[in-house]
Amino acid sequence: MVSVMDRVNSSRQNYSVERLVRVGYYKLEQTIGKGNYAVVKLATHVVTNTKVAIKIIDKSKLDEDNLKKIFREIQILMKLRHPHIIRLYQVMETDRMIYLVTEYAAGGEIFDYLVKNERLSEEQACRIFHQIVAAVSYCHSRNVVHRDLKAENLLLDANMNIKLADFGFSNNFEAGKKLCTCCGSPPYAAPELFQGVQYDGPKADIWSLGVVLYVLVCGSLPFDGQTLIALKNKVISGKFRVPYFMSAECEQLIRQMLLLDPERRYSIRQIRAHKWMAQVPMDPLLEVAENPTIDLELPEINQTVVEHMLQLPGLNREMIIEAVQGNHFDHISAIYHLFVDK
Numbered sequence: 161m162v163s164v165m166d167r168v169n170s171s172r173q174n175y176s177v178e179r180l181v182r183v184g185y186y187k188l189e190q191t192i193g194k195g196n197y198a199v200v201k202l203a204t205h206v207v208t209n210t211k212v213a214i215k216i217i218d219k220s221k222l223d224e225d226n227l228k229k230i231f232r233e234i235q236i237l238m239k240l241r242h243p244h245i246i247r248l249y250q251v252m253e254t255d256r257m258i259y260l261v262t263e264y265a266a267g268g269e270i271f272d273y274l275v276k277n278e279r280l281s282e283e284q285a286c287r288i289f290h291q292i293v294a295a296v297s298y299c300h301s302r303n304v305v306h307r308d309l310k311a312e313n314l315l316l317d318a319n320m321n322i323k324l325a326d327f328g329f330s331n332n333f334e335a336g337k338k339l340c341t342c343c344g345s346p347p348y349a350a351p352e353l354f355q356g357v358q359y360d361g362p363k364a365d366i367w368s369l370g371v372v373l374y375v376l377v378c379g380s381l382p383f384d385g386q387t388l389i390a391l392k393n394k395v396i397s398g399k400f401r402v403p404y405f406m407s408a409e410c411e412q413l414i415r416q417m418l419l420l421d422p423e424r425r426y427s428i429r430q431i432r433a434h435k436w437m438a439q440v441p442m443d444p445l446l447e448v449a450e451n452p453t454i455d456l457e458l459p460e461i462n463q464t465v466v467e468h469m470l471q472l473p474g475l476n477r478e479m480i481i482e483a484v485q486g487n488h489f490d491h492i493s494a495i496y497h498l499f500v501d502k
């Protein structure tokens with residue numbers, strides 16, 4: 161399934177993830193997240209001395225279609241390379257476990273930042289929202305819908321930059337083709353998902369972006385409810401409260417994303433052209449990152465890093481070039497990219 165997976169030795173006292181201390185070239189540290197079949201740990205790559213996050217999946221706890229979902233998430237993460245999307249560096253597999261080594265978002269969830277700081281100023285929200293829109297636009301341009309956009313999945317790096325995480329619900333879509341799997345988090349879910357009809361993936365992501373922008377500026381959800389039914393009725397009514405402190409421009413942009421009719425909902429282009437978005441200039445680097453043609457170019461090799469790696473035992477130039485230009489996710493490509501991103 162996955163391109164180049166390493167079979168690794170993992171030293172452990174007894175068979176529990178908690179007591180695992182090392183996997184491959186990674187020293188495992190504290191647990192930063194726990195799911196029902198995965199644990200996420202902070203780790204240090206001993207060769208480059210950089211921090212990474214490792215999602216440790218116990219395959220034995222997964223049924224067939226959850227295992228398929230994991231492999232789909234890995235395939236999708238392998239093709240995404242964007243400054244505001246969590247980067248996958250390496251995939252390791254043993255008979256029982258899968259280890260996904262990714263970029264570590266040191267700032268944690270923006271959700272927690274909002275809980276602490278109540279809400280963002282509209283200017284701060286605009287800077288952050290440009291990054292979120294760029295990450296989603298990049299996914300859509302590569303025929304990937306996220307389908308679980310929410311404040312809990314918007315991570316921050318050490319410099320308050322967005323790192324979109326958790327492509328567990330993402331999927332590949334074909335332009336114009338409808339999707340039908342209903343997923344994501346109800347307060348962020350578009351009305352058409354509640355109606356169980358087939359829906360347009362990207363347009364459902366745009367609705368979630370509208371909810372995200374509301375949450376960034378207000379620090380609360382536009383649609384909420386004690387029960388799923390109460391929530392659903394609010395979402396399909398399309399009515400939400402606008403607090404006194406929200407500017408008219410911000411309200412207008414949110415309304416254009418939270419339109420019940422998916423066909424009338426703003427596109428990414430229209431979002432970016434909206435005057436509320438002009439208060440913070442869009443980072444020119446993001447224009448480049450978005451253009452799908454950059455995937456076709458072979459990434460130019462960083463010779464300094466190659467020279468540095470040639471000091472390591474057992475490595476030669478062609479192994480490094482092959483791992484990088486062959487888009488591997490093995491130890492060699494991880495050492496190279498972790499040095500480059502350091």
Ligand SMILES: CC1(C)C(=O)N([C@H]2C=Cc3c(O)cccc32)c2nc(Nc3ccccc3)ncc21
Pocket residue numbers: 192193194200213214215246262263264265266267268269312313315325326
């Ligand atoms: C491997 C990957 C992508 C991942 O799966 N998670 C988990 C773990 C916790 C969590 C969450 O709380 C929300 C979303 C994703 C996640 C990651 N968490 C981080 N940083 C972090 C740092 C302090 C608090 C929360 C997250 N960096 C990378 C990841």
